[in-house]
Amino acid sequence: xxxxxIELRHFRDVAPVWDTLISVYAEVRADRLHDPHYSxxxxxxxxxxxxxxxxxxxxxxxxxxxxxxYAYGNTIEHGDRYGKRVTPPPASALTEAPTLAPKEMMxxxxxxxxxxxxxxxDELLARxxxxxxTSWSTRWxxxxxxxxxTSRGDTRTSGRAGRRRTRRF
Numbered sequence: 001x002x003x004x005x006i007e008l009r010h011f012r013d014v015a016p017v018w019d020t021l022i023s024v025y026a027e028v029r030a031d032r033l034h035d036p037h038y039s040x041x042x043x044x045x046x047x048x049x050x051x052x053x054x055x056x057x058x059x060x061x062x063x064x065x066x067x068x069x070y071a072y073g074n075t076i077e078h079g080d081r082y083g084k085r086v087t088p089p090p091a092s093a094l095t096e097a098p099t100l101a102p103k104e105m106m107x108x109x110x111x112x113x114x115x116x117x118x119x120x121x122d123e124l125l126a127r128x129x130x131x132x133x134t135s136w137s138t139r140w141x142x143x144x145x146x147x148x149x150t151s152r153g154d155t156r157t158s159g160r161a162g163r164r165r166t167r168r169f
Contacts, residue, residue, distance in 0.1 A: 006061040014051035069107030099132040
C-alpha cells in the first residue's frame, strides 16, 4: 500500500468519525488495552474532552472505504493549562500566540512505512492558522525541523505520555 492511494478527509465535529477513531485506536493499541490508561474507555474520555476543546480537528486517511489512520489536535489559547506546564516558562508573547496541539496519531499496520503517517501529519498542519505547533514525539522532530520549526521549551503532558516540545513555524 502506498500513501498515494490515501484520501485525506478533515473533520471538525467528532460525531461522524467517533467510531472510526475508536476502532483504529483499539486496533493499534490492542497490546496495551489491558492497562487502564490505554483502555478504550479512557481513550473515549480523552477523545470527548479533546473534541470539546477550541479548534479541534481530525484528519483521517482512507484507502478506499477503509481507515488507514488518523491524527487530531486542537488550539491552545492564552491561559490554557498547557502553557502553564512548559519549562522554562515561556515569554507571554509566546503563550499569546495561538498554538496547535496535536493530541493523537494512529496508523494501522498495513499503512505503516508507506508515507501515510507523514501525509496525515502534514495535512493536519497544512490548513491550520496557528503560528505554532507542539511536537508530539521525538521522531517527528526531524520532520518538524525540515519544515522550519524551532524549539521553544518542554512540557510534561498528563498521564503516562512523554514530553512535548513547543515549536514555532
